[in-house]
Amino acid sequence: MVSQRTGLLKYGFVGPALVVLIVLNIFPLLYNVVLSFTDAELVGGGARYVGGSNYSRVFSTAEFVEAIRTTAVFVAAAVSIELCLGFCLALALQRGFRGKSAILTVLLIPMMLSPAVMALFWHQILSGDYGILNHILAAVGLGQPEWLTAPGLKLISILMIDVWMWTPFMMLIALAGLNSIPQYIYEAAEIDRAGAWRIFRRITLPMCAPLLALAVLLRTTDALKQFDLVMAVTGPNDAATQTLSALLFQKVFGDGKTGLGSAYACVLLVIVIALASVFTRYIDFIQRKQGKTQQ
Amino acid sequence: MKIIRWLVIVVYFSVAVMPLAWLAITSFKLKEDTISPTAKFIPVASKIESPDGSDTSVLFTASTDAYRRLGAVNIGSDYSFFHYLANSLIIGALSALSAVGLGTACAYGFSRFRIAGAKDWLFFILSTRFLPPLAVVVPVFMMYRQFNLQNTHVGLILLYTSFNLSLSVWLMKGFIDDIPRAYEDAALVDGYSRLQAFWRIIVPHAATGMAVTAVFCLISALNEYGFAMALNSSRAVTVPVYFAGLQGNISGVPWPQVAAGALVFVVPVAVFTVLVRKHLLRGVTFGTIKQ
Incomplete structure (x- = not known):
């Protein structure tokens, strides 16, 4: 074997990246935990230790409960709509036809674009007075909803933009799932005269499920962090759309309460770590499964 | 069925x-046509005069005015659009380069050497993505x-490098795992040192993978908004922050x-998307699904 006698060289390869990650990601995390027990403020130094009082404030305010609710509604709605739409699209696009790859590529573009820039432009589409969406609704005789200002509609507007951006992501992974089902299974089912619905229920869906689950996990952890769209559509301090990230931002940069903001960050972090550990375990599972089929 | 599809x-x-x-x-369009109470979606070359002064036409005067005025400074900002575009490109390109460089080396280490707790380290790296x-x-x-890293390009470059490392390491590990070990082994037998083998054998073979990874890192750095805004009020302001x-x-x-x-700003991103379309699946799943 050649990989002996390499001594310290291997650490020279892996070390720098790990150092960068530890300095810029892990150290700030720990620092954040320390800050969350102080009354640090954005301007002026001299933070004092205040015990768990930031945390008791976090859990006793209505804002926090409200933000958890908003975030949960947003994540659940966004992920489920994107999953259903994306899977339907993947089913529709599964069979080959002329121009398929061009159509696929165009469909994938929204998810690569800057959420902040595109969400700002979406004001042109959603505006109650001059937005193209309301022009279209007027043309077919429907109402003129105030998408960006009516309290009940703001979150739906953000949801719309998120669905526009991220449905292609679900579609992409769902298509990979569909393509991984061997043709002979369908042929065997046809010989057994299984109906279309039965084939879908018993073959297509279960065989796609592992990849769909991966897509759902990835999207969930991403949607939980949603911040850019909220900022662009309503700003961080709007009761109707204040997600956890927006609330945290408002506490730190709006109110200047750094210590309190850090406590929010820790709470958010616990939620994300719980989800991420499910996620990394799942990736491990998929990789081992892929390894098996490749051999 | 076909019709539904x-x-x-x-x-x-x-x-x-x-x-x-x-x-x-x-x-x-011209500005007044973008906030008009009627939808204007048909461009015409000539200037439109509405006879009775009411504005219900769906036609608008096509103009390249907006593009020509990109170089002008808008009220409330210090520079023109191009200044911010340059900031975005510099920060995006340098952070992508360093993320790919560090990521490739790290991925090579994990791919070819026996490292204690390698799997735990890799999942540690992946988990930073979910922060x-x-x-x-x-x-x-x-x-x-x-x-004193606020309002500096270096500050954002460092930060984006660290955010993109997880993706870079995982993608590159996938690409490097695909390169047969025999290539390097032959080179080592021929008297190459480990570093030479890495530089002359692995890097050329992984070049496509590195380019794809760089594109993903570049796009995510160009699109980032939260930190660019929180850490900057001047100098290193990027395009998303400027627009906001x-x-x-x-x-x-x-x-x-x-x-x-x-x-x-987005056309280059769209072009890049077309270029890496075959690797998109790999990119968005951290190399978990190879196709």
Whole structure:
């Protein structure tokens, strides 16, 4: 074997990246935990230790409960709509036809674009007075909803933009799932005269499920962090759309309460770590499964 | 069945493309046509005069005015769009380069050497991707204030490098795992040192993978908004932050310029998307699914 006698060289390869990650990601995390027990403020130094009082404030305010609710509604709605739409699209696009790859590529573009820039432009589409969406609704005789200002509609507007951006992501992974089902299974089912619905229920869906689950996990952890769209559509301090990230931002940069903001960050972090550990375990599972089929 | 399939594709495609088409149309308008109470979607070359003064025409005067005015400084900002575009490109390119460089070396180490706890380290690296950026914004903000990295390009480059490392390491590990070990073994037998083998054998063979990874890192750095905004009020302001700042413009958002600028900003991203389309699946799943 050649990989002996390499001594310290291997650490020279892996070390720098790990150092960068530890300095810029892990150290700030720990620092954040320390800050969350102080009354640090954005301007002026001299933070004092205040015990768990930031945390008791976090859990006793209505804002926090409200933000958890908003975030949960947003994540659940966004992920489920994107999953259903994306899977339907993947089913529709599964069979080959002329121009398929061009159509696929165009469909994938929204998810690569800057959420902040595109969400700002979406004001042109959603505006109650001059937005193209309301022009279209007027043309077919429907109402003129105030998408960006009516309290009940703001979150739906953000949801719309998120669905526009991220449905292609679900579609992409769902298509990979569909393509991984061997043709002979369908042929065997046809010989057994299984109906279309039965084939879908018993073959297509279960065989796609592992990849769909991966897509759902990835999207969930991403949607939980949603911040850019909220900022662009309503700003961080709007009761109707204040997600956890927006609330945290408002506490730190709006109110200047750094210590309190850090406590929010820790709470958010616990939620994300719980989800991420499910996620990394799942990736491990998929990789081992892929390894098996490749051999 | 066939009809339903086509219906799904056609309907979704038109809805999904509409915002992009509208972006392009808006960029050729004059400002008053972007806030008109009637939808204006048919461009005409000549100037339109409405006979009775009411404005119900769906025609608008096509103009490249917005593109020409990208070089002008908008009310409320210090520089023109191109200044911010240059910031974005410099920060994006340098952070992508360093993320790919560090990531390739790290991936090579994990791919070819026996490292204690390698799997745990790899999952540690992956887990940093799931950190909500806002959970570290406060300490990073304070660290940067301490080291005078606020409002600097270097500050954002460092930060984006670290955010992209997880993706870079995982993608590159996938690409390097695919290169047969025999290539390097032969080189080592021929008297190459480990570093030479890495440089002369692995890097050329992994070049496509490195380019693909760089594109993903570049795009995510170009698109980042939260930190760019929180850490900058001047100098290293990037395009997303600049656009977000126009929202509070007292004379109203200059929509044609926003659209023109957004188009200039996103067209390269769209082109890159087309270039890496075969690797998109790999990119968005951290190399978990190879196709």
